[in-house]
Amino acid sequence: MSDIKFTVNVDEYLSLNKYEVDESNAHIELKGGAEACDPAEFDKLIRVCPAALYKRDEDGKQSFDYAGCLECGTCRIACGDTIVEKWENPQPTMGVEYRFG
Amino acid sequence: MADFDAIVVGSGCAGSVAAYELAKAGKSVLVVERGNFAGAKNMTGGRIYGHCLRAVFPDNFDEIPFERKVSHERISLMSPDSNFTIDFASDELLKDGQESYTVLRGPFDQWLAEQAENAGAEYIYGIAVEKLVKDESGKVIGIFAGEDEITADVVVLCDGANSLLVEQAVGAKRVPASQMAVGVKQVFELPEEEIEKRFQCNPGEGAAWLFAGDCTHGTFGGGIIYTNKDSISIGIVAGIEATAEKATVPVYQMLEDLKNRPEVAPVLKDAKLVEHSGHMVPEGGITTMPELTADGVLIAGDNATMCVNLGYTVRGMDYAVAAGQMAGQAAVKALDAGDTSKAGLKCYIDALEDSFVMKDMRQFKNVPAFMENFDRMFCGYPEMMRDMMNTMFVVDGTPVGPMKKSMMPIVKGMGMMNLFKDVRGAMKAL
Numbered sequence: 001m002s003d004i005k006f007t008v009n010v011d012e013y014l015s016l017n018k019y020e021v022d023e024s025n026a027h028i029e030l031k032g033g034a035e036a037c038d039p040a041e042f043d044k045l046i047r048v049c050p051a052a053l054y055k056r057d058e059d060g061k062q063s064f065d066y067a068g069c070l071e072c073g074t075c076r077i078a079c080g081d082t083i084v085e086k087w088e089n090p091q092p093t094m095g096v097e098y099r100f101g
Numbered sequence: 102m103a104d105f106d107a108i109v110v111g112s113g114c115a116g117s118v119a120a121y122e123l124a125k126a127g128k129s130v131l132v133v134e135r136g137n138f139a140g141a142k143n144m145t146g147g148r149i150y151g152h153c154l155r156a157v158f159p160d161n162f163d164e165i166p167f168e169r170k171v172s173h174e175r176i177s178l179m180s181p182d183s184n185f186t187i188d189f190a191s192d193e194l195l196k197d198g199q200e201s202y203t204v205l206r207g208p209f210d211q212w213l214a215e216q217a218e219n220a221g222a223e224y225i226y227g228i229a230v231e232k233l234v235k236d237e238s239g240k241v242i243g244i245f246a247g248e249d250e251i252t253a254d255v256v257v258l259c260d261g262a263n264s265l266l267v268e269q270a271v272g273a274k275r276v277p278a279s280q281m282a283v284g285v286k287q288v289f290e291l292p293e294e295e296i297e298k299r300f301q302c303n304p305g306e307g308a309a310w311l312f313a314g315d316c317t318h319g320t321f322g323g324g325i326i327y328t329n330k331d332s333i334s335i336g337i338v339a340g341i342e343a344t345a346e347k348a349t350v351p352v353y354q355m356l357e358d359l360k361n362r363p364e365v366a367p368v369l370k371d372a373k374l375v376e377h378s379g380h381m382v383p384e385g386g387i388t389t390m391p392e393l394t395a396d397g398v399l400i401a402g403d404n405a406t407m408c409v410n411l412g413y414t415v416r417g418m419d420y421a422v423a424a425g426q427m428a429g430q431a432a433v434k435a436l437d438a439g440d441t442s443k444a445g446l447k448c449y450i451d452a453l454e455d456s457f458v459m460k461d462m463r464q465f466k467n468v469p470a471f472m473e474n475f476d477r478m479f480c481g482y483p484e485m486m487r488d489m490m491n492t493m494f495v496v497d498g499t500p501v502g503p504m505k506k507s508m509m510p511i512v513k514g515m516g517m518m519n520l521f522k523d524v525r526g527a528m529k530a531l
Binding site for chain 1: 135136137140141142143144145205206207209210227228229231247262263265275276277278281283284285287288332334339341342344345346348349350351352353354357374375376377378379380381
């Protein structure tokens with residue numbers, strides 16, 4: 001199990017962004033779902049995802065929510081051959097919308 | 102007969118300029134942009150060098166919505182308990198054709214798209230192209246946008262760092278994690294005069310500030326600060342493989358720690374956070390560059406990893422603008438000649454090879470490998486610099502010895518061979 005340390009709550013930052021969340025379509029999917037993923041691979045995504053979408057709680061339970069995705073593709077590059085099974089762009093007009101960029 | 106002479110996928114620096122060149126030459130052009138407006142999915146550090154835009158927009162260059170002209174180049178070597186900063190200002194940095202500007206991609210990309218639209222390009226926004234249309238011979242003859250198949254004699258692919266189409270177009274493999282970086286950035290609003298005070302800049306001017314060392318807590322990457330008109334961009338750019346495998350904290354925590362550094366916190370004081378963004382930087386340059394043409398298709402910009410990170414200078418947008426211009430002009434030539442096959446599009450390769458774009462890529466071909474293995478820059482040299490500076494600046498009343506005697510152990514602590522190797526490596530790579 002990892003000892004990746006962080007104190008910041010990125011969700012609060014994401015709430016400042018403009019999103020059109022596509023509730024019915026996950027544009028990123030993990031092989032077998034987040035809970036089943038190899039912890040070592042999952043750790044990589046915890047370290048590199050700028051939106052902190054890959055989480056592990058105190059009990060060690062892994063979770064992933066695409067809703068705050070910044071669509072950078074970093075998880076696809078980091079783990080596209082292992083646990084990131086699907087990475088597509090969100091459906092038309094959906095996803096993040098940067099006002100500053 | 103195809104629906105359009107040309108389709109451009111993506112309306113960033115390369116795509117808008119390619120579409121502008123095509124439309125200006127009287128070709129029918131469709132631009133398909135996945136954002137609801139140009140720039141909606143884009144992010145930069147960032148700064149663009151003016152020369153490339155002067156070449157494309159000689160008559161209306163002054164209308165470009167730049168944020169600030171960069172008059173201060175700052176580089177910091179950061180150890181956990183010190184920070185050594187170089188601040189360079191020069192008249193040469195401000196001269197037309199040599200100058201650079203901070204930009205925000207929202208306003209900047211919309212202006213670029215507007216130039217293409219005003220020249221006659223048609224736009225579809227809000228749809229990501231998922232697939233290219235090919236004929237029996239394998240030639241690219243169009244795109245699928247949502248349900249619709251739209252055809253063109255030539256397709257210019259400018260779909261950015263996270264391209265899902267380059268593989269389809271030219272069969273290139275996904276860029277390895279060792280050659281890509283992830284950028285995480287926040288934009289803080291602050292009044293114009295306050296920015297000028299905090300960064301000691303004249304009105305309209307600003308700073309580009311790069312950090313190496315403890316901002317990534319020792320792994321491959323760095324920090325950035327750019328002053329915009331009435332906001333400050335602050336971010337971390339970190340190698341994906343190094344961060345995934347070795348980082349002690351996640352990238353967003355690196356950013357948080359950078360914001361809280363005593364050297365940085367005062368410039369952000371009372372500034373209002375307005376956006377948190379992420380994007381990739383294809384730092385591989387020529388080592389990861391795909392084939393840039395195939396039958397019916399041209400590739401330009403970040404998707405072709407046209408980017409260099411030298412540590413003191415980071416470039417990508419000027420390469421994208423220039424490559425977009427050359428791709429647009431080459432597509433016009435090929436259309437006029439009635440041959441958009443790979444052979445017909447070779448004029449794009451020739452133009453690139455003859456320009457600073459490919460010449461720079463070749464010049465810096467060893468930089469990515471050098472940077473990747475330059476661990477001492479991220480942990481080692483910042484500490485050495487700290488110890489040397491402390492030797493010079495700390496005064497405690499004890500008798501001062503000869504400088505040579507106090508400095509040499511610090512330098513020796515790094516290892517003379519290591520220093521020699523790194524200097525030699527840098528000389529060779531740069």
